[in-house]
Amino acid sequence: QKNSTSGNKKKIRGNRSPCSPSRVLHIRQIPNGVTGTEIISLGLPFGKVTNLLMLRGKGQAFLEMASVDAAVSMVNYYTPAAPHLHNQPVYVQYSNYKELRIDNQPNQTRSQATLQGVNAVQHGNLGCALAAEGGALPSHTSVLRIVVENVVYPITLDILYQIFSKFGFVLKIVMFHKNNQFQALLQYADPVNAYYAKMALDGHSIYTGCCTLRIDFSKLTNLTVKYNNDKSRDFTRIDFPVIDGQRTLEAPFAPQNTIFPSYAGPPGFAPALGFPQGAGPSVPPVPGALGSVTVTTSAAPGPMTLPGIPGNSVLLVSNLNPEAITPYGLFILFGVYGDVHRVKIMFKKRGIALVQMADAAQAQLAINYLNGQRLYGRVMHATLSKYQTIQLPREGQEDKGLTKDYSNSPLHRFKNPCSKNFHNIFPPSATLHLSNIPPSVTLDDLKNLFTSKGSTVKGFKFFQKDCKMALIQLGSVEEAVHALIELHNHDFGENQHLRVSFSKSTI
Secondary structure, three states, X not given: OHHHHHOOOOOEOOOEOOOOOOOEEEEEOOOOOOOHHHHHHHHHHHOOEEEEEEEOOOOEEEEEEOOHHHHHHHHHHHOOOOOEEOOEEOEEEEOOEOOOOEOOOHHHHHHHHHHHXXXXXXXXXXXXXXXXXXXXXXXXXXXXXXXXXXXXXXXXHHHHHHHHHHHOOEEEEEEEEEOOEEEEEEEEOOHHHHHHHHHHHOOOEEEOOEXXXXXXXXXXXXXXOOOEOOOEEEXXXXXXXXXXXXXOEEEOOOOOOOOOOOOOOOOOOOOXXXXXXXXOOOOOOOOOOOOOOOOOOOOOOEEEOOOOOOOOOEEEEEOOOOOOOOHHHHHHHHOOOOOEEEEEEOOOOOOOEEEEEOOHHHHHHHHHHHXXXXXXXXXXXXXXXXXXXXXXXXXXXXOOOOEEEOOOOOOOOOOOOOOHHHHOOOOOOOEEEEEOOXXXXXXXXHHHHHHXXXXXXXXXXXXXXXXXXXXXXXXXXXXXXXXXHHHOOOEOOXXXXXXXXXXXXXX
């Protein structure tokens, strides 16, 4: 690194401190032709990227993250499994610099435009997205139009879901034929997911030599799905009827080839880590870490089951605080987004857990809302597990109460298919909705209750028409998450239990 920085002292200024974590990362052995966008994509799964310096011609770059925690997560993740750019490994390590201050060098203008454009998309300022790397980032839609050419083998909604959900939370898919072509519209939760999916998948073939994907951004901003069936599905509406829905793929003939046999995810993403339930990865997976998209198939006709969604309802939750987390706490928190059947905290790695939801749609909702949420001082990572179920411990097997079965719990929020709870699912927020408040409980009682659990009460309001309900605003989203875990189902006595959920309102 000395050689790489000594010739660029005019470009970089900052405090130097060797041998300690820094939010500035030094990236080495970058192949020719790698763009700033691809370098930035190395860091995006871990947090906001705040600066970029490309040392063109030297195969090196400096990437500055918004926080040291994000940089540490990135180094820890990429050290055992180096990311690949243009099919070659690149190496990530801490820089001697604590921050990057880049003078207005002409050869850095392009990198800075790239950084601003990606951050505009990443952080919601879509109207200000700048042209980057010679092309415009999507500033308008999270909907992709997909055309599949040379369709030799059947393409199902489930196959599209498995491929595209590797890039983010898929909200809806609609499939149809137009102009004698197989087409689909697919909507992501966020335009940045649509951007990376298009960049990574456009031009790839699902099966070797056939079923080639041609992907564009749609002019639509939202898809309308009336029914969940084999041609259309809304993954956010678990109350929709499933009409002729199949959880396995019935293929009249199935190829021996696998989906994307040489494809290992978009630029910069290391393979996902797999491990047995009794152990755990040495480094927790991060949001966006992708493995190769593979469907194991047989030459013989018959059912072909996908090893992913739909069907997989087990979540892998990592980077938990082992001192604070409990199976019950995960049950209550994930129960906001679906009915949790089982929870297992790893015996040897207490910072990792498995959470089994009632179905795959609820599992995806939980990922969408809880992945990246701070919990007990750590940024929690939630992704799909490779397991289809959580095994309960055998009789006599040492478990220390780390595996719990909640399938018959009275606290499930979504037992009733017509429950209003289906329409009141919101992301974690600093404002909580309280209900089932007994008439004898006063405003001060409630404020004191939340204060006793470590919360800072910044606002409170009873509903005018119904004093059984109220809104309470706490000091932060993380405080509200902790309070919900602690106080949902709080017993006021005489079988009166408080109900707590996240609110979309503010006080």
